[in-house]
Amino acid sequence: MPGWAEGSRWPLFVLGLVLMSAGIAIRQCAVALLGRFFTIDVRVHPGQAVVERGPYRWVRHPSYTGMILTFIGIGLAFGNWAALAVLAVVPTVGLLVRIRFEERALLDGLGEPYRRFAANRPRLFPGVW
Known part of the structure; x- marks a missing residue:
């Protein structure tokens, strides 16, 4: 696929x-704030509480917000519409x-x-969702 226009x-x-x-x-801030309660599996651990500091003040899932922004950034940096579409859409649907x-x-x-x-x-982006 061709990249962006040269200019x-x-x-x-x-x-x-x-x-x-x-x-x-x-993402790193969100993970650090969750500490030992950040895991790759979906479950609540004993002693876990709701975190409302840092990026959790604005969205419910800032770790995923960070991932989406990272993937969009990679797609833009590659300079290719197909890469941007795949990197933005596929992980976002999974998330x-x-x-x-x-x-x-x-x-x-x-x-x-x-x-x-x-x-x-909101779940991911203020004013969006």
Whole structure:
């Protein structure tokens, strides 16, 4: 697949790097705030509580927000529409499915505190979803 038009390559490359950096920083912050409760499996652990600091002030799943921004940034930096489409769409669809399972587990495991938390924040992007 052809890349971007030659005149627009550098601004999109730089934007891609900025989005990748922001995404990585957001994800790392989210993971650090969850500490030992961050796992790859979907379940609530004994002693786990709702985290409302850092990026969790604005969205329910900042780790996934960071991943999506990182993948979009990589697609832009590659300078190829096909790469951008694949990197933006495929992981996002997977994350949307995972979020449904994860939120069910969080509601079951944490109850009312998570319900209140979720009622006041979008899932991934403020003003979007």
